Structure formats: C-alpha cells, structure tokens
Amino acid sequence: MLGELDSDQIEQLLRSEVVGRIGCHDAGRSYVVPITYAYEGDAVYGHSTEGQKLHMMRANPFVCFEVEQVDDLANWRSVIAWGAFEELAGKDEQRALQLLVNRLMPLLPSVTAHPGAGTHDAEGHAHDTAGRTPVLYRITLSEKTGRFETR
DSSP, rough: OOOEEOHHHHHHHHHOOEEEEEEEEEETEEEEEEOOOOOTEEEEEEESSSSSSHHHHHHEEEEEEEEEEEEETTEEEEEEEEEEEEEHHHHHHHHHHHHHHHHHHGGOGGGGGGGGGGEEEOOOOOOOOOOOOOEEEEEEEEEEEEEEEEE
C-alpha cells in the first residue's frame, strides 16, 4: 500500500534519522549530497568545510532536503522538504554545533569524526584534523511532504 505521511509522521521521521540529502542548484547545475544533520523546530542543522555544496547554497540558498527509512523495497518512508540555507555565526553557530554534537556523538566510532573534532586556533575556532574550518548552517524548512509504502 502506498500512502502519504501525516505531519506528525513527517516530524517523527525528520527527528529519527541522522543522514539526509541536500539538493541544491546553481548556474544551471544540480547537486545532491548526503549530510549528517540534527533537526530541531522547523530547521535542519549541518556542518561542512568549503566545497561545492557551500558554494552552491551561498549562490542560491533555496534547497531541497530528503530523508528516508528503508526497511526493504516494499516497506519504506520518505520525506522531502524545501527551505532556505543560512550560514550561522556567533550564538547561532554555537547552538548548531551543540545540537550536532548531542545528536551525532552517541553514534560515532571515534572522537575525530564529530563536527567539533580537531584543533582550535587562538580565537577558539574549530578546525578539522586537516586544518579546515567547519561552516555550520541551518536550513529552515518551509514546506514538507512525506510518502510511504507498506506491505
């Protein structure tokens, strides 16, 4: 049976998962990339170092976000949402980092894999083990839809 998730089921799926996919588009090119995330309120929080994803989201902040749970090919749930990317700084950046650490740390096999891992410079800014500064961001979701299949 195919069906639509109601708003409570959509929220539950977004809260239960930690890996989703961002779809971004810029200069006639689309890009879909998996991310680890934390979900709170109507926002997805993530982190990244400089690269294609950040470049495209800065140029066009309107993105799509997708997450799914797949038990098997006949039993799955999926949410697709649309929202706006926003790079964070100051207290918002610190709050995002704390959300990510709280959500991801229990799932990580090593301390170097979490968003705050690595070293810190003289101003206290985090760097990963390769010396890159992580960028923390929020995607505020404005529209969400969900589907499922069960047998």
